[in-house]
Amino acid sequence: MGGVQQALTSRRTVYRYKREEVPDRILECAFEAASNAPCHKNTHPWKFYVMGDKTRESLIPEVEKLAEKKTTDIEKLGAKISKAVEKIFSPPLLICVTSARSPQDPFREEEDYAATACAIQNMALSLWGNGVGSQWSTGAITRSEAAYAAIDVSREKERIVGFIKAGYPEKIPSIAKKAVEEIRTYLP
């Protein structure tokens, strides 16, 4: 099995990270991989915003509000808020990814979203090849006004497609995938 296949089949979404920082050269290498993703008509619709502490802090009021909305048991509210805040601060890297909007051309926007997904996977695989795990997340915070304000981007121009959390894995989950026989059909 070649190195690429090995990276593809061994990559798992990582939810818990060591505190250790990811070197800039590994992150830059991942952005280069992302930039090489396929995109129809060479639109390069993706943008990556690496969120530092100050930017992450700006999300906290919204994170708290969302946790309050989701929690019916008032006694558990404090713990829920702490957990939600921790999700924003514990990953060594938090990267907001956007895809270009084309309100006048829904097909273009769909193709661009597909291309941005390819770029995210290129980035995840590049990181993985360097021992760094990641998670694509699309929780409510990633769709909030606060997220757009944090990266200073208008919803009319770019759509946030998720936050990518990344860092050296504390734990690599194992997960069952479908057998090849279940997903492919050879037609005559």
Ligand SMILES: Cc1cc2nc3c(=O)[nH]c(=O)nc-3n(C[C@H](O)[C@H](O)[C@H](O)COP(=O)(O)O)c2cc1C
């Ligand atoms: C578009 C997209 C959105 C995702 N959003 C979330 C999320 O909000 N929270 C989460 O825990 N995982 C999220 N994931 C990660 C999936 O849960 C994960 O890929 C799935 O469990 C399969 O595991 P694997 O990546 O190890 O193959 C997302 C993945 C994709 C592709």
